[in-house]
Amino acid sequence: MSEITTITLGISNLFLVRDKGLLLVDTGTDATREKYVELFSKLKINPRDIDLIVISHGHSDHFAHVHELKELTDAPVLCHKNAVDALKTGKNPKVIPRNELGERVLEMILKNEPILCQTVEPDIIVESMFDLNQYGVAGKIIYTPGHSDCSITVLLDSGEAIVGDMVVSSPLTGNACAAYFANDEKALFNNIRMLLEHAHTFYSGHGGPFSRKQILKLV
Numbered sequence: 001m002s003e004i005t006t007i008t009l010g011i012s013n014l015f016l017v018r019d020k021g022l023l024l025v026d027t028g029t030d031a032t033r034e035k036y037v038e039l040f041s042k043l044k045i046n047p048r049d050i051d052l053i054v055i056s057h058g059h060s061d062h063f064a065h066v067h068e069l070k071e072l073t074d075a076p077v078l079c080h081k082n083a084v085d086a087l088k089t090g091k092n093p094k095v096i097p098r099n100e101l102g103e104r105v106l107e108m109i110l111k112n113e114p115i116l117c118q119t120v121e122p123d124i125i126v127e128s129m130f131d132l133n134q135y136g137v138a139g140k141i142i143y144t145p146g147h148s149d150c151s152i153t154v155l156l157d158s159g160e161a162i163v164g165d166m167v168v169s170s171p172l173t174g175n176a177c178a179a180y181f182a183n184d185e186k187a188l189f190n191n192i193r194m195l196l197e198h199a200h201t202f203y204s205g206h207g208g209p210f211s212r213k214q215i216l217k218l219v
């Protein structure tokens with residue numbers, strides 16, 4: 001049975017998935033190698049025991065410190081094929097607001113300093129589905145575009161899903177909302193509906209986790 005630990009670093013969450021194997025999903029922001037060392041030691045984890053680093057999508061607040069984590073853990077880095085450029089160049093692809101909240105958040109982001117990213121060469125590039133059992137975790141990775149064209153979801157057999165920014169906590173109300181940035185709104189909602197058939201808990205990159213009941217209100 002897998003166990004998910006959520007750690008908020010800076011403006012985003014990273015996740016540890018403990019099963020027979022150990023996965024790390026995303027990197028958080030505002031972190032340093034020392035901060036990760038301290039974090040893993042608090043959690044009684046030897047970073048070298050981490051089997052795989054999964055990047056939910058190619059936005060810098062999710063992969064900013066993948067370089068430091070790869071060095072520290074010596075684990076392979078996995079991302080979707082459409083996220084490869086972002087990881088290799090450290091550059092954020094353009095985000096597209098799909099509503100007023102998105103416009104407002106984009107305005108705030110543009111006012112702030114950009115998140116600096118060290119680049120990394122991904123080791124495992126996925127397109128549609130990837131079985132995590134080979135890394136000792138009962139579950140799979142599925143392609144769930146909508147928020148971005150490179151968004152993937154870690155779907156565990158236990159019915160928990162780590163969904164990146166597919167659903168997030170609204171910066172205005174704190175409630176669950178569907179991604180306010182989307183390059184394909186139809187795909188975003190189709191994938192939320194699809195996941196509702198398989199997942200009872202949605203772990204988000206920002207805030208959360210959210211229950212199926214909370215997510216059902218969004219579609």
Ligand SMILES: [Zn+2]
Pocket residue numbers: 057059147148165
């Ligand atoms: Zn994002």
